[in-house]
Amino acid sequence: MLRVVVLGAGAGGGVPQWNCGCEGCRAARSDGHELQRTQASVAFSGDGEHWFLINASPDLRQQLNATPQLHPKAGALRHTPIAGVILTNGEVDAVAGLLSMREGSPFTVYAHEKVLAILASNSIFNVLNEKNVRRQPIGVSEPFEPRLPDGARSGLEVLPFAVPGKSAWYLEGKMHPGGGSGDGDTLGLKITDKAAGKFFYFIAACAEVTDALKAEIDGAALVFFDGTVWRDDEMIRAGLGHKTGKSMGHVAMSGEDGAIARLADLNIDRKLFLHINNSNPALLPDSPERKITEEAGWQIPADGTEIVL
Numbered sequence: 001m002l003r004v005v006v007l008g009a010g011a012g013g014g015v016p017q018w019n020c021g022c023e024g025c026r027a028a029r030s031d032g033h034e035l036q037r038t039q040a041s042v043a044f045s046g047d048g049e050h051w052f053l054i055n056a057s058p059d060l061r062q063q064l065n066a067t068p069q070l071h072p073k074a075g076a077l078r079h080t081p082i083a084g085v086i087l088t089n090g091e092v093d094a095v096a097g098l099l100s101m102r103e104g105s106p107f108t109v110y111a112h113e114k115v116l117a118i119l120a121s122n123s124i125f126n127v128l129n130e131k132n133v134r135r136q137p138i139g140v141s142e143p144f145e146p147r148l149p150d151g152a153r154s155g156l157e158v159l160p161f162a163v164p165g166k167s168a169w170y171l172e173g174k175m176h177p178g179g180g181s182g183d184g185d186t187l188g189l190k191i192t193d194k195a196a197g198k199f200f201y202f203i204a205a206c207a208e209v210t211d212a213l214k215a216e217i218d219g220a221a222l223v224f225f226d227g228t229v230w231r232d233d234e235m236i237r238a239g240l241g242h243k244t245g246k247s248m249g250h251v252a253m254s255g256e257d258g259a260i261a262r263l264a265d266l267n268i269d270r271k272l273f274l275h276i277n278n279s280n281p282a283l284l285p286d287s288p289e290r291k292i293t294e295e296a297g298w299q300i301p302a303d304g305t306e307i308v309l
């Protein structure tokens with residue numbers, strides 16, 4: 001059995017974003033919690049007892065408080081069900097939550113050497129004491145079994161694979177602490193429960209839907225995919241900034257090269273968009289864009305959505 005909980009479905013900044021007055025953010029402030037999204041992360045477990053996070057968002061503390069599966073077990077003075085965190089990139093919205101996990105519980109951070117180099121070059125991450133928090137390098141196309149804090153097998157397999165993307169934006173124009181070449185800045189993950197043979201894909205950042213990527217995920221029961229923007233230039237058109245989706249390493253949902261069209265011919269049971277920016281009109285339940293999204297078989301998940309495979 002594989003249990004997956006969407007801790008957050010929003011992109012960097014979340015919904016609403018602290019300094020944003022766009023339509024989506026205003027609606028999220030005024031209509032209660034239905035529209036609100038924390039920053040993207042999911043938790044998964046093979047046994048329902050030990051959990052792994054994919055990315056640690058700046059909203060992690062709020063996400064853990066809202067997720068009973070991740071609370072300390074009854075009667076324990078200090079305990080967490082979280083056995084590890086797997087990082088798919090070095091963006092702020094993927095790593096900042098690690099700083100909220102500094103109170104001495106043992107777990108492992110799994111990340112590509114390029115992302116580990118970013119952590120190593122920022123001394124604030126030394127609040128994660130190496131005695132408790134191991135940093136384990138993972139390689140592109142090298143499957144591994146994440147371990148429990150006592151070293152026991154989890155029964156799970158994680159396969160990282162390269163996805164078209166880019167380095168963290170705060171490194172733009174700077175020397176990458178992990179070196180400038182090769183894959184590793186943006187990973188997709190295939191998570192498998194080895195005993196049950198169940199698996200899902202997590203691809204929350206993807207600059208282009210390639211044929212290789214399509215071949216990888218065809219036939220999956222569950223795919224989380226990059227839903228940052230509806231159209232490539234939506235932030236510019238809305239007056240929210242000068243960045244396109246592409247320039248941030250995110251393919252649009254719409255358009256002939258967009259995720260909806262490019263993945264339409266695949267046999268995937270359940271498709272969910274994740275990392276949805278507050279500028280994306282598909283967030284709004286009554287929008288035409290939401291209708292198109294749902295009619296194409298995609299779901300815009302609420303935070304806290306749990307899926308069992």
Ligand SMILES: [Zn+2]
Pocket residue numbers: 017020021022023024025026278279
């Ligand atoms: Zn906004």
